Amino acid sequence: MSQDFVLETQSLTKEFKGFTAVDDVNLQVQRGHIHALIGPNGAGKTTCFNLLTKFLTPTRGTILFNGKDITHSSPTDIAKMGMVRSFQISAVFPHLTVMDNVRIALQRKLGTSFHFWKSDKSLDVLNDRAMELLEEVDLGKWADTITVEMPYGRKRALELATTLALEPELMLLDEPTQGMGHEDVERVMHLIKKVSAGRTILMVEHNLHVVSSLSDRITVLQRGAVLTEGPYEEVSQNPDVREAYMGSEAA
Amino acid sequence: MTTQTLDSSAMDKSVSKNRMLYAVLLFLGLVAPLAIYPVFLMKVLCFALFACAFNLMLGYGGLLSFGHAAFLATGGYITGHVVMQWGVTPEIGILIGTLCSAAMGFVFGKLAIRRQGIYFAMITLALSQLVFFLYVQAPFTGGENGLQGIPRGELFGVISLADNMPMYYFVFAIFVLGFALIHRTIHSPFGQILKAIRENEPRAVSLGYDVDKYKLVAFVISAGLAGLAGSTKSLVFQLSSLTDAHWHMSGEVILMTLLGGVGTIFGPVVGAATVVTLQNYLSQGPLASWVPVILGLIFVICVLIFRSGIVGEIQKFAKKNFS
Numbered sequence: 001m002s003q004d005f006v007l008e009t010q011s012l013t014k015e016f017k018g019f020t021a022v023d024d025v026n027l028q029v030q031r032g033h034i035h036a037l038i039g040p041n042g043a044g045k046t047t048c049f050n051l052l053t054k055f056l057t058p059t060r061g062t063i064l065f066n067g068k069d070i071t072h073s074s075p076t077d078i079a080k081m082g083m084v085r086s087f088q089i090s091a092v093f094p095h096l097t098v099m100d101n102v103r104i105a106l107q108r109k110l111g112t113s114f115h116f117w118k119s120d121k122s123l124d125v126l127n128d129r130a131m132e133l134l135e136e137v138d139l140g141k142w143a144d145t146i147t148v149e150m151p152y153g154r155k156r157a158l159e160l161a162t163t164l165a166l167e168p169e170l171m172l173l174d175e176p177t178q179g180m181g182h183e184d185v186e187r188v189m190h191l192i193k194k195v196s197a198g199r200t201i202l203m204v205e206h207n208l209h210v211v212s213s214l215s216d217r218i219t220v221l222q223r224g225a226v227l228t229e230g231p232y233e234e235v236s237q238n239p240d241v242r243e244a245y246m247g248s249e250a251a
Numbered sequence: 252m253t254t255q256t257l258d259s260s261a262m263d264k265s266v267s268k269n270r271m272l273y274a275v276l277l278f279l280g281l282v283a284p285l286a287i288y289p290v291f292l293m294k295v296l297c298f299a300l301f302a303c304a305f306n307l308m309l310g311y312g313g314l315l316s317f318g319h320a321a322f323l324a325t326g327g328y329i330t331g332h333v334v335m336q337w338g339v340t341p342e343i344g345i346l347i348g349t350l351c352s353a354a355m356g357f358v359f360g361k362l363a364i365r366r367q368g369i370y371f372a373m374i375t376l377a378l379s380q381l382v383f384f385l386y387v388q389a390p391f392t393g394g395e396n397g398l399q400g401i402p403r404g405e406l407f408g409v410i411s412l413a414d415n416m417p418m419y420y421f422v423f424a425i426f427v428l429g430f431a432l433i434h435r436t437i438h439s440p441f442g443q444i445l446k447a448i449r450e451n452e453p454r455a456v457s458l459g460y461d462v463d464k465y466k467l468v469a470f471v472i473s474a475g476l477a478g479l480a481g482s483t484k485s486l487v488f489q490l491s492s493l494t495d496a497h498w499h500m501s502g503e504v505i506l507m508t509l510l511g512g513v514g515t516i517f518g519p520v521v522g523a524a525t526v527v528t529l530q531n532y533l534s535q536g537p538l539a540s541w542v543p544v545i546l547g548l549i550f551v552i553c554v555l556i557f558r559s560g561i562v563g564e565i566q567k568f569a570k571k572n573f574s
């Protein structure tokens with residue numbers, strides 16, 4: 001059974017000084033799916049991501065990745081196993097070039113990242129692959145730009161390219177279209193669709209248009225607990241959901 | 252977007268410009284003792300290396316150590332001790348001193364690196380104070396008197412360093428080696444990750460980098476090079492004393508680095524030269540007792556107005572006007 005699921009949590013709980021931010025969450029993410037995690041602000045979505053990638057330690061509960069218990073693994077090990085996250089606030093290396101951002105991710109598998117005596121020219125073997133990744137997210141023209149000078153939407157695209165560089169089995173995206181104009185949202189949406197081939201994506205997303213067109217399955221969180229779960233059609237008909245979350249936004 | 256795009260010919264041009272600069276500086280370093288008192292130059296070089304080592308940690312690792320005096324002093328004491336007691340040649344003495352400082356750096360790093368910002372600074376300060384009191388008590392440091400009359404000895408057992416000229420070229424060679432190592436470290440695969448960690452630590456973690464290990468390696472290199480500076484200095488002045496272990500020294504290296512420009516490769520060299528020159532000239536005149544006040548004022552002005560330091564401001568100016 002657990003073979004079908006890339007990621008599974010059992011009674012995942014996080015308490016902050018008596019306040020329960022994530023409450024007994026049982027989440028199952030099926031291999032190959034785009035799985036959306038939605039819910040009002042403060043519902044515990046980001047905290048959930050922090051738990052899954054061990055940026056926070058769960059108070060209780062178990063996390064299984066490919067059936068393996070990773071509840072006590074370090075964030076670094078989890079990334080190495082193939083679960084890579086992005087952040088709600090854009091996560092780039094602002095004063096490095098766009099190309100260097102992607103190379104940082106690619107560089108790990110060369111196994112020379114502790115070699116302080118080697119020239120950084122030895123990293124040039126990664127340039128072709130880095131360029132490929134940048135082209136994939138339409139950033140080829142920006143390769144030599146210092147990242148901080150790019151518009152916001154482009155930075156988020158760069159984040160995707162950097163995450164993709166690790167060829168993760170499971171990508172966690174925290175509000176990838178947050179704060180974007182309409183055109184950027186469309187572009188990022190297509191990007192996510194494109195890169196979802198051959199991998200699993202778990203994403204937090206507020207934009208219901210994005211959620212409805214991309215996701216295979218949706219989990220709704222409210223005050224830290226799972227309100228309901230299912231495909232969009234089902235979830236969007238649920239009266240609790242309509243009231244708690246979609247009521248104001250959904251037609 | 253075109254403003255920041257470097258085409259490859261512009262890149263080549265800046266590389267060859269850098270080469271020219273290094274060649275000129277190397278030449279100046281070689282002829283300098285013909286015009287300037289070599290002992291003064293050696294003092295500048297030792298402190299410049301010390302500040303460069305410190306800068307690797309603050310400017311590229313993003314960690315402010317307030318305990319680098321411990322490494323400077325350890326290099327000096329150990330080198331002085333083994334040269335005097337075991338009679339080893341100067342290069343072996345320096346090597347042993349450097350390794351001991353690096354080992355101490357490993358211990359400090361292990362204890363401090365998990366902490367960030369002010370906590371990191373406080374733990375390194377506390378540890379270096381521990382080392383200071385250890386050196387006050389330990390028999391091999393000579394207590395308040397320090398180690399005096401350390402022989403400069405013969406390089407490789409052949410070349411006498413008793414005269415200032417050969418000593419100068421030996422010190423210059425050490426400085427160039429240390430500087431080259433720092434330069435390479437910054438421009439290495441390791442340096443790339445270090446920069447990534449400084450830029451966005453959580454992101455580096457999420458990409459699978461064990462950031463504490465990278466910081467630890469940087470700290471050990473930094474401590475080792477600070478020790479190299481201390482070891483060399485103890486042979487130049489034939490003296491190792493508690494002054495080097497005092498927290499004032501940890502503060503002074505911060506001043507030198509900030510004054511010159513943190514995170515720039517030449518900043519610490521310029522900062523060290525400025526501070527040492529000021530100390531030397533002022534301490535001979537009527538302002539002698541005002542030296543700490545003057546340095547403090549410079550520090551305040553630097554922090555308030557010239558935030559990127561001398562070299563940083565020059566770079567900014569050049570970028571604005573010539574590119």
Ligand SMILES: Nc1ncnc2c1ncn2[C@@H]1O[C@H](COP(=O)(O)OP(=O)(O)O)[C@@H](O)[C@H]1O
Nearest residue numbers: 016020021039040041042043044045046047048
């Ligand atoms: N480190 C923390 N310490 C205390 N409370 C926190 C912490 N992180 C998040 N919270 C609280 O947990 C709740 C869930 O936050 P979050 O996971 O960011 O929500 P979402 O991403 O769904 O908007 C919020 O009420 C927030 O204030």
Ligand SMILES: [Mg+2]
Nearest residue numbers: 045046047088
């Ligand atoms: Mg959030």
